[in-house]
Amino acid sequence: MLRAVWLIVRKDLTVEVRSRELAYTTLFFALSCVLVFAFSLVQEGRAAEGVGAGVLWMTIMFAGNLALGRTFERERQSETLRALMLVPAPRPAVYLGKLAGIVLLLALTEAILVPLVALLFQAELLAHPFWLVGIVVTGTLGFAAVGTLFAAMLVRARSRDVLLPVLLYPITVPVIIAGVRGTMAIAQPDFEVEVVRFWFLLLVAFDVVFITLALWTFEPVMTD
Amino acid sequence: MTSVDFDEVSVEDVSRHFGRRRAVSRMTFRATRGMILGLLGPNGAGKSTLLAMLATVLRPSSGTIRYGTFNPSAGPGLRSRIGVLGHDLFLYPELTARENLAFFAGLYGIANSDARARAALERAGLDTRRDDSVASFSRGMRQRVALERALIHDPRLALLDEPFTGLDDASTGALLGRLKALRESGAIVILATHDLDLAEGLLDQALFLRDGRIVETMSAPGALRTTYRSIIGR
Numbered sequence: 141m142l143r144a145v146w147l148i149v150r151k152d153l154t155v156e157v158r159s160r161e162l163a164y165t166t167l168f169f170a171l172s173c174v175l176v177f178a179f180s181l182v183q184e185g186r187a188a189e190g191v192g193a194g195v196l197w198m199t200i201m202f203a204g205n206l207a208l209g210r211t212f213e214r215e216r217q218s219e220t221l222r223a224l225m226l227v228p229a230p231r232p233a234v235y236l237g238k239l240a241g242i243v244l245l246l247a248l249t250e251a252i253l254v255p256l257v258a259l260l261f262q263a264e265l266l267a268h269p270f271w272l273v274g275i276v277v278t279g280t281l282g283f284a285a286v287g288t289l290f291a292a293m294l295v296r297a298r299s300r301d302v303l304l305p306v307l308l309y310p311i312t313v314p315v316i317i318a319g320v321r322g323t324m325a326i327a328q329p330d331f332e333v334e335v336v337r338f339w340f341l342l343l344v345a346f347d348v349v350f351i352t353l354a355l356w357t358f359e360p361v362m363t364d
Numbered sequence: 365m366t367s368v369d370f371d372e373v374s375v376e377d378v379s380r381h382f383g384r385r386r387a388v389s390r391m392t393f394r395a396t397r398g399m400i401l402g403l404l405g406p407n408g409a410g411k412s413t414l415l416a417m418l419a420t421v422l423r424p425s426s427g428t429i430r431y432g433t434f435n436p437s438a439g440p441g442l443r444s445r446i447g448v449l450g451h452d453l454f455l456y457p458e459l460t461a462r463e464n465l466a467f468f469a470g471l472y473g474i475a476n477s478d479a480r481a482r483a484a485l486e487r488a489g490l491d492t493r494r495d496d497s498v499a500s501f502s503r504g505m506r507q508r509v510a511l512e513r514a515l516i517h518d519p520r521l522a523l524l525d526e527p528f529t530g531l532d533d534a535s536t537g538a539l540l541g542r543l544k545a546l547r548e549s550g551a552i553v554i555l556a557t558h559d560l561d562l563a564e565g566l567l568d569q570a571l572f573l574r575d576g577r578i579v580e581t582m583s584a585p586g587a588l589r590t591t592y593r594s595i596i597g598r
Contacts, residue, residue: 147470151456151463158458158497223454223513225421227471228444363423 144229148237162210166249170203174253178260185262192263193323197316199253200246204283205305207245208291211238216295231359239288246280264327271326271336278343279319283312285350293361318342368441370432372396373418373521373552378427380413387413389576395552400543402563403556404592405573411556412451415523418554419448444472447519449527453510457499461485461509464498465516472517484512503530511539522546524555528562540566560588
């Protein structure tokens with residue numbers, strides 16, 4: 141199973157390195173989003189408290205949706221997703237491989253996004269890097285876990301581009317809220333580790349539930 | 365992964381509906397080792413749907429498909445014995461021919477996947493282009509790579525949907541030779557084709573399909589075109 145996951149991740153990364161399509165579109169979209177928010181929400185060099193965290197997670201959510209749609213569009217074009225369903229690897233391995241690819245892509249985007257948001261919104265996001273990485277990684281994983289399942293399910297639907305955000309956003313709202321609150325707590329001048337730990341553990345719980353459900357349902361939903 | 369092997373594939377009263385549309389209706393037939401079975405019929409006759417059910421990616425609405433003593437829920441073990449060449453080629457255009465084949469060989473659990481990919485490309489006459497991306501290949505070349513992808517794990521059951529599409533004369537001849545070699549090796553080959561001239565002399569059994577039904581079965585078929593016209597044109 142792990143070998144299949146690794147092969148799929150490596151294949152996705154090779155395809156991405158050759159085309160750079162997803163990285164460029166996701167990154168440029170995310171940067172544009174942050175700049176637009178910065179111009180509208182930062183007044184006299186300062187933004188209202190918590191705005192930076194909100195903008196960060198809103199951007200991750202939009203950029204993630206874009207990346208999810210495109211990564212499965214690739215698999216649809218030559219029906220390669222069907223080929224992946226035909227191989228003898230356990231089907232959850234296909235899910236985990238695609239999930240890992242999406243998380244890596246979003247992590248790359250976030251590595252550029254977080255310092256930019258911290259700079260433009262004067263948010264103390266980098267004051268506690270360990271906790272920030274924990275919150276961002278678990279939040280991204282929860283969002284991508286649901287998104288990967290839905291994007292795979294919708295790959296043959298005609299209105300998949302519309303349906304994906306319609307299904308994805310309501311279900312991942314708890315993850316985004318926990319991400320925003322956790323990030324806000326990190327940026328507070330009077331940093332309280334208990335508060336951050338609470339949001340972090342909540343995100344871990346979401347991840348466990350979402351990934352378990354996705355692994356359980358992936359095979360039946362992918363077999364017509 | 366449980367090892368699965370079988371000597372025959374049996375389809376018993378199988379139907380498949382998509383909403384109210386009936387794609388396959390009450391089909392029954394059997395294919396055994398060392399046999400090439402042809403599915404012949406016009407567009408929309410149900411050939412691709414039947415192949416998808418045999419490949420285990422589509423469930424029948426009713427009826428049963430059995431692979432020897434196994435049923436489609438045998439999972440990864442069964443899938444490791446099935447090779448599928450689809451109407452779409454199941455190849456990543458951004459990857460090279462070698463990378464595509466090595467990727468799928470790896471997923472089929474083949475130990476030295478790169479060496480297997482190179483050998484397959486040599487067989488397909490594409491060894492000099494092995495490090496070119498598939499996007500730069502002609503349709504016929506892609507078809508040859510796709511065929512090698514479908515057969516890279518030496519499947520017991522080979523399901524081929526329009527395998528002659530886009531092939532030139534030399535490649536067609538090579539494919540006919542390959543299919544005969546598969547038959548000799550004890551594989552079960554089920555192919556859907558419109559090319560009756562090529563199917564002539566190749567098939568051990570032909571099923572003529574129309575509107576999702578088997579309308580005629582011929583063993584050791586000859587004069588396929590005449591038979592096809594008389595049966596399908598009824």
